[in-house]
Amino acid sequence: MSDLMSLLGLGSAGIAAQNSGVAVASNNVANANTEGYSRQRVDLESVLGPPLEGGVRAGDAQRYASNLLASRIRTASGSLQMSQASADALSDLEASLTSGATIDGKIAALFSRLSQVAATPTDSVARDAVVNAANETVTNIHDKATAITDAQHAANSRIVDNAAQATLLAKQLADANKAVARTGDPVAADRRDLLAKQLSDLTGGSARIDRDGQLRFVLSGGAVLVDGTHAASLQTTPDPTTGLAKVEVVDGNSRRDVTGAIDSGKLAADLTFRDVTATRAMSQLDQLAYDLATSMNTVHSANAALDGTTGHAMFVAPAAVTGAAAALAVDPTLAADSANLAVAAPGTGPGDNKGALALFALANQNVASGGTKTLTDAAIEMIGAVGTEGAAAQGDVARDTMVSDHLAGLRDSLAGVDTQEELTNLARFEHASSAMTKFVSTIDGMLSSLIENL
Amino acid sequence: MRITDHRLVDMSTAAASTNQSRVADISEEVSSGLRVSRPSQDPSAWLAAQRARVRATLADGTAQAFETGHDHLVATDGTLSQISDIVMRVRALAIQGASDSTSADGRASMSTEVRGLFSAAVVAGNTRSADGEYLLAGASSLTEPFDPATGAYRGDATTRAVTTDATTTQLASVAGSSLTAANGVDVFATLDRLATALSTNDVATVRSLVGDLDTATSQLASTRSQTGSMMAVIEQARTAHGELVTHLATTISNAVEADTAVAASELAKATQALEVSRAVSSHIVSMLNPTSSG
Numbered sequence: 001m002s003d004l005m006s007l008l009g010l011g012s013a014g015i016a017a018q019n020s021g022v023a024v025a026s027n028n029v030a031n032a033n034t035e036g037y038s039r040q041r042v043d044l045e046s047v048l049g050p051p052l053e054g055g056v057r058a059g060d061a062q063r064y065a066s067n068l069l070a071s072r073i074r075t076a077s078g079s080l081q082m083s084q085a086s087a088d089a090l091s092d093l094e095a096s097l098t099s100g101a102t103i104d105g106k107i108a109a110l111f112s113r114l115s116q117v118a119a120t121p122t123d124s125v126a127r128d129a130v131v132n133a134a135n136e137t138v139t140n141i142h143d144k145a146t147a148i149t150d151a152q153h154a155a156n157s158r159i160v161d162n163a164a165q166a167t168l169l170a171k172q173l174a175d176a177n178k179a180v181a182r183t184g185d186p187v188a189a190d191r192r193d194l195l196a197k198q199l200s201d202l203t204g205g206s207a208r209i210d211r212d213g214q215l216r217f218v219l220s221g222g223a224v225l226v227d228g229t230h231a232a233s234l235q236t237t238p239d240p241t242t243g244l245a246k247v248e249v250v251d252g253n254s255r256r257d258v259t260g261a262i263d264s265g266k267l268a269a270d271l272t273f274r275d276v277t278a279t280r281a282m283s284q285l286d287q288l289a290y291d292l293a294t295s296m297n298t299v300h301s302a303n304a305a306l307d308g309t310t311g312h313a314m315f316v317a318p319a320a321v322t323g324a325a326a327a328l329a330v331d332p333t334l335a336a337d338s339a340n341l342a343v344a345a346p347g348t349g350p351g352d353n354k355g356a357l358a359l360f361a362l363a364n365q366n367v368a369s370g371g372t373k374t375l376t377d378a379a380i381e382m383i384g385a386v387g388t389e390g391a392a393a394q395g396d397v398a399r400d401t402m403v404s405d406h407l408a409g410l411r412d413s414l415a416g417v418d419t420q421e422e423l424t425n426l427a428r429f430e431h432a433s434s435a436m437t438k439f440v441s442t443i444d445g446m447l448s449s450l451i452e453n454l
Numbered sequence: 455m456r457i458t459d460h461r462l463v464d465m466s467t468a469a470a471s472t473n474q475s476r477v478a479d480i481s482e483e484v485s486s487g488l489r490v491s492r493p494s495q496d497p498s499a500w501l502a503a504q505r506a507r508v509r510a511t512l513a514d515g516t517a518q519a520f521e522t523g524h525d526h527l528v529a530t531d532g533t534l535s536q537i538s539d540i541v542m543r544v545r546a547l548a549i550q551g552a553s554d555s556t557s558a559d560g561r562a563s564m565s566t567e568v569r570g571l572f573s574a575a576v577v578a579g580n581t582r583s584a585d586g587e588y589l590l591a592g593a594s595s596l597t598e599p600f601d602p603a604t605g606a607y608r609g610d611a612t613t614r615a616v617t618t619d620a621t622t623t624q625l626a627s628v629a630g631s632s633l634t635a636a637n638g639v640d641v642f643a644t645l646d647r648l649a650t651a652l653s654t655n656d657v658a659t660v661r662s663l664v665g666d667l668d669t670a671t672s673q674l675a676s677t678r679s680q681t682g683s684m685m686a687v688i689e690q691a692r693t694a695h696g697e698l699v700t701h702l703a704t705t706i707s708n709a710v711e712a713d714t715a716v717a718a719s720e721l722a723k724a725t726q727a728l729e730v731s732r733a734v735s736s737h738i739v740s741m742l743n744p745t746s747s748g
Contacts, residue, residue: 032460094492108508112515115617119522119626122596123585344593351587351595353614357623363512364620376508384501387493394494405468409461418458420742 004447010055011440017044018436020058021429027061029422036194038063038415039422040186063186064415067209070193073411074200074207076403078264081201083396085269089155090277090390096147097383103144103285104379106137107292111363111376117343118356122306127338134314134330141289145325148282155274156244160236162202162267163247166225167233169199170217174231177214181229199225203234204264221261223249234258244274277389282325284382288368290324292375293317295367296359303342303355310346314359459742466735473728480721483712490710503709506702509620513702516617517695523616523626524688529581530589530628531681536578537633537641538674540571544645545667551652552661561660565652572645576600579630579642590630599630605642607634618691619698625684628677638673639666 024042031037040061047055097103110133117126176192179185192215196207205219207226217226225232232251239246246259247267259275262268293315300314313331318324334340343356368378483489493500547564550556556564579600581589591599591609599609611631615623633641644666651659 091494094494098492102504104504104508105511108511109515112511112518115512115515115519116522119519119526119614119616120583120585120587121614122587125585348612349591349593349595349597349610351591351614352593352612353616357615357617360515360617361621377505380501380504380508384493384497384504387495387500388497390492390494391497408464409455409457412458412461412464413456416456416458416460418456418460420459 004443004450007443008440008447011436011443013047013055013057014436015433015440017042017056017058018429018433020061022426022433024061025422025425025429028417029419029426032417032419032422036190036197037417038065038186038190038193039417040064060184061186063189065186065189065193066414069407069411069414070196071207073404073407074197075264076400076407077197078200078204080397080400080404081266082204082264082269083393083400085158085266086273087390087393087397089151089269089273090386090393092154093148093151093273093278093281094383094386094390096151097144097281097386100143101136101140102379102383103137103140103288104376104383106133106140107375107379108363109133110137111360114343114356114360114363117341118353118360121343121353121356122350124338127306127341127343130341131330131334131338135335137292138315138328138330141285141292141325141328145282145285145289148278148285149326152244152274152278152282155270155278158270159247159267159274160245162270163234163236163245166199166202166267167231167235169195169202170225170231170233173199173215173217173226174229177226178229180215181213200265202265203262203267205262219249219258219261220263221258223256223258223261224251225249247271277386281382281386283322284369284378284385285325286321286323288325288375288378288382289328290318290321291368291378293324293328295362295365295375299355299358299362300342302346303358304344304346304348304352305342306339306344306350308344308346308350310342312340312342314342462738463735463742466731466738470728470731470735473724473731476724477721477728480717480724484714484717484721487712487714488710489712489717496710499709503706506705506709510699510702510706512620513695513698516619517692519616520618520624520626520688520691520695523614523624524685524692526583526587526589527626527681527685527688529583531678531685533578533581533589534628534674534678534681537575538671538678540575540578541641541645541667541670541674544568544571544648545664545671547652548648548660548664548667551648552657552664554657558655561652561655561657565649568645568649568652572605572642572649573602575645576602576605576642579605579633590628590633592629592631600642605640605646607631607640607642611636616688618688619694622691624687624691626688628681632677632680633670633673639669641670641673644670 020042021044024040028039040063042061043059044056045059047057110130113126113130113133117123117130120126173192173195176188176195179188180192196215196217199205199217200207203219203225205217205225207215207217209215212228214228215226216224216228218224223232225234232249235248235250235255236245237248238244246257247262249256249258259271262271294317296314297317301311304310305312312334314334316327316329316331318327329335331340343359344350344352345354348354363376364374366372366374368375373381490496490499490503547568551561551564579590580598580602583589587595588597588599588609591597593612594609597608600607607630609630611629613625613629614627616626618624631637635643644663648660648663648667650656651663
């Protein structure tokens, strides 16, 4: 009798164990579309005992996961986010620089007008056309300078937003560490992995799980953002000179500038775009505007206006290279009266055109970029550099997408939920549970008969 | 490798999305006619096309300049032709006036005609271009070059060059100084002196001026010849410009324009790939749907 009672216990444990399998399979199916979810399994183990006892018991649900793979996915995802964000920022800037008339086109049009005024140097229509072309060149350079500045400020705003988001994620990651330590729940571990990936998407860096089971998140350069259950914050402070945000890891009273250290994720893309790409483009545009104004002024001021006077500037002389694009302006006296256009050699008459020819000759002289390029080539190459960088970023996106897809496949192979497979598991556990129920019912019948015959 | 049903769906969706992007890209290429519309699509091709566009803009400017120069030369040649015709007529009158058979009254009458021709010649010498410049004034092109009363030249010897391409210029004007003593005889002064000699019946002077009129004739012929040479060079520049424009258009086309036939073929292939990937996606979804038949 006591053996039959033991068999009832075995049956009961068996039903419980099989039901655990049903529960885990159902949970897997329920989370088939949950981002970051790792499928779980329940391991059944036989209970040792005498031949008629024994039985089965279910262990805790285990998640299919690989910390190494998760680390590779974080790294690849950070890299993909960086290249994608770079490609987007560069594409926007490229569109601004190439939409409508380009700078090189406007400068070429100015030279074209100068060649025409050389054929009719006293013609007010031709002289006005030169002044209009100069004004249009100035407007175009202003527009492009504004576009670069806007793109730079947009990147700066994204940096501020993403730093705030990273601070939030770091705190959530520390909380997830706490939950994993407290409960050991696989779902908490999934959430922690997901948060670490989202943080990597923003900041790059690396996360490792130490022997104590706690995840530590370290930025490139060594600044610790999350250490177990403790999180530092990523704060932005405007630089007093540029007004652009510098990024600091703040932990209590400690502040560490990581602006130059972040080398992956969206933050790195925007920092690189803001501090390298846009800064270089603006610097090249400033240099172009400076070279345009100074080279034209040198020739223009040496020649004579319609009234024979010399010393007239064509553009307002730039004070310095920095800011020259935004400050570029046609000389007010020329803008007011095209008679001040100096296209005649000094000491000749108004019908002379040697000044106009000398101004036109600048089109083919290396007067830009330290005497290495023509003005139009410098303008073309400034835009081309943004395009080349954009093409490289798009190539990086394609490469990083391939790597990420490959790793997603590996993760899916390991941890993804296959609903067909889970339905099979469900049926398998359900059948086993039914069989155990029948087994219990049979034992119950035997016990009833035994009791009745007593 | 274990591949889940979700992975199959993701992969087929990604394939359909990639093919859809490809169709969109090629459609844009076909509709715009441009293979490269942004530098990032093909940096070196965009740079080559942009440089060609700059050259084309400069070439357009120089073309307008040398066409204006050509127009001035045509007008100048017309003026010189008028003056030349006048000088020929005056020379005929001078020969007639130098003849012993011509009476004093006849010379007086000739003088009146020569005076009229002198005025007509000065008016011709003071011809202006369409843009208001005096054609023969040199750099002083806003001032009448020849004194209407005396025919004295008040301009200078400056000639004007125009651009014929990005780096070359060509003279495209002659100054009225070519009709002055500096280059032979002073044409208008010679006419004036002849008119005076005829009116005063000064036969000796009339005879001596026939030689000067011969010199003036050859002076005008030489100046017209120079004008013709300048126009010929501009004609050559016009031909070269046409070839350059064709070359630059070809360069731009080769660099950034789409080959319509190739693009259409690519569009057909991409569309077919998209349809197949959609069919595969649909098949996979149907296969994974436990409630679907079959």
